[in-house]
Amino acid sequence: MSMREISYGRAGMEALVEEMRLDPKTLHLATDAPPDLVEEFGASRVRATPIAENAFTGIAIGAAGSGLRPIVNWSMVTFCFVAMDQIVNQASKIHYMFGGQQTFPIVFRSSVGGGTSLAAQHSQSPYSMFMNLAGLKLILPSTPYDMKGLLKSAIRDNNPVLSFESTRLMGLKGEVPDEDYTVPIGVADVKREGSDVTVIALAWLVHEALAAAEEMDKEGVSVEVVDPRTLFPLDEETMRASVQKTGRVVIADEAGPTAGAAAEIAALLTEDPATFKALAAPPKRVCALQVPIPYSPSMENHVFPDRKRIIAGIREVMAAG
């Protein structure tokens, strides 16, 4: 396969363009209509909506149930909270509640995370709120390759899929194939092989975990980095296999720890008898502090986990047991 280097943000746009070319039933809804998309696909398929998230989320559900394949961009995940009624009460249940009569193929894109001094309302990583719902697939890519491949799978999927995209990674460059490809939803990726400890990391923290792994390598600690890539369904098998191999695990998430993705992952590992037996130390979560995100960098930097805290977590599980 021939490869080329593009940014994470660009990878998302390429997925959209390619899939919209393939399927005339796709349409794009967002408060800002991306000029490139309007130019290629026209104002009928690429609509600028009013700032009425609840309405245009519901409209996407109705359009999907009537044969279209809407791609909605809420911009920041923050703005989808205005549409929580449609997401929670409708999108997540509508296929099930009506006995599977109709499909609702919709992609809801949004950016997540902090580190941008945008303060509490605009620095959020609320994916576990949606993991809890049942009926939504959730993707969380960490590289341009995964972004493009997962988003393509999401657009082709016949269910509502939420794509959480890390603000911190928008400019990150990486290789993607020239040819059409997809990354399957529900399959984790071992981003680095190692034998002493597993770090299961999400989104931006995959890169912090890889940096931490390099650091620990110098001390002779071999770190495996696993990226779940999809938060629902979670690839339990890959995560359990890694932890059964290493016997130690650190779980890193930019969200707070309480009832979060990291908590769910820890539960999936420890409730599995074989993984539980293989553990030489208790699982360690490295998450944000459980507070709204403050504006001033002096406090914001303190709230978020980073490679240093991952390293501290690794040392802790290496020392235990």
Added chain:
Amino acid sequence: MTASPELQRQMLRQMQTIRRFEERASDDYRNGAIYGVVHCYIGEEAVAVGVCSALDASDQIISNHRGHGHCIAKGADLNRMMAELYGRVDGYCKGKGGSMHIADFAIGMLGANGIVGGGLSIVTGAGLAAQMEGKGGVAVCFFGDGASNAGSFHESLNIAASWKLPMLYVCEHNSWAANTSSKMTHAADNMSDRAAGYGIPSAVVDGNDVMAVYDAAVEAVARARAGEGPTLLECKTYRHRAHTERAGAVDPRPAEEIASWMARDPIPMLVDHLKQQQGQFSDKEFQAMDDEIMTAVEASVAFAEASPFPAPEAALEDVFAD
């Protein structure tokens, strides 16, 4: 009722203060002393100042993401505002909020807000509290043409109308919501035509003419205080700058449209008006006023710079009240 010459001067001072404060905030944002995002109100000063000049100190207002002008017009302290933008402990929110979230509850400024449409229902609650208190207090919402399309606009106005709440809803119609033209998102020219559907009075005014804004606000506030319910006031105005101060941000607005509004800058318009009232005002006087304002803005920067950054652990404070 028309503003006294004294009040007109005061309005000019406030408008110029907003402008100078934001020019400085924009510079300091670009040079890295201010973080995150800054949305400038420059060009729209007559709306906040005209409306707030019609209010009592005990009345309450709420703002949106473009909040500096509303804060200053309601009487906020420049020092604490600038310190907040600088992310320092002496800022209004102890460095937790930044540009998009300045509040001063002591002066009835219930907060800038990063969620479009977020303020509409909150301030309607302030109107309910004012009504129940029965002291004639009024609550005012500043929001954009973009926000007028959010569900919270319709739901709040309907409730305020039904309950005859003492409210003034001020739409700052600058024809754009970020990079989307209002032509693409509402079919009618005047969004205030909707008032008829809620059974409340409305007015459309030139939002760059501070006298027109003031007169309309005085009338609406009097109605609210008299227990006659809410008014929807639509002020046609324009921002001189892009949606945010972010470097390289796209601004799709047509150059002729920008130029035509720049030619109707609310500050020179008011200066001219003051000068035309014989013997009322001179360029020299305006210069002296501007010098004082520049000194105050400089002082706010010095105050901000002297204030320390919050301790990292302060991030854990204020999650809950005691």
